[in-house]
Amino acid sequence: MKKEYRIKDSQEFLSIIQYKKFYHTPSFTLYVKPRKLDHMRVGISAGKKLGNAVVRNKVKRQLRMMIMETCTFKENFDIIILVRPHFLEEKYNTNKKLLESVVKKVKIDR
Numbered sequence: 001m002k003k004e005y006r007i008k009d010s011q012e013f014l015s016i017i018q019y020k021k022f023y024h025t026p027s028f029t030l031y032v033k034p035r036k037l038d039h040m041r042v043g044i045s046a047g048k049k050l051g052n053a054v055v056r057n058k059v060k061r062q063l064r065m066m067i068m069e070t071c072t073f074k075e076n077f078d079i080i081i082l083v084r085p086h087f088l089e090e091k092y093n094t095n096k097k098l099l100e101s102v103v104k105k106v107k108i109d110r
Contacts, residue, residue: 001042001067001068005039005073006041007043008043016033016078019032023105027094027095028063028082030079030103032077033077033078034076035076038074038076039073040073047082049085050087059083059087060083063083066092066095069096
């Protein structure tokens with residue numbers, strides 16, 4: 001993912017989460033906040049409940065690939081994805097379909 005499509009700053013994470021618009025699935029929770037600029041940005045958070053650093057990095061790599069395959073980055077909102085432990089129990093394709101359905105909901109609800 002390009003740098004302009006990433007959210008790294010913790011204050012930006014907090015502002016998006018405090019906006020309190022979210023979509024929940026068993027594998028992850030998406031927090032959404034509209035923005036005025038011309039492209040979407042994504043932040044991924046994988047807590048220590050998922051496992052050690054190797055497992056968390058693998059999950060984040062998988063999520064980045066899912067996002068690159070499902071999103072066009074032309075939308076005008078920011079997304080924070082909080083990964084839940086159930087993510088590890090599901091297969092890649094199942095998690096990808098969940099992400100696709102949630103992103104479609106986000107686009108429709110805007």
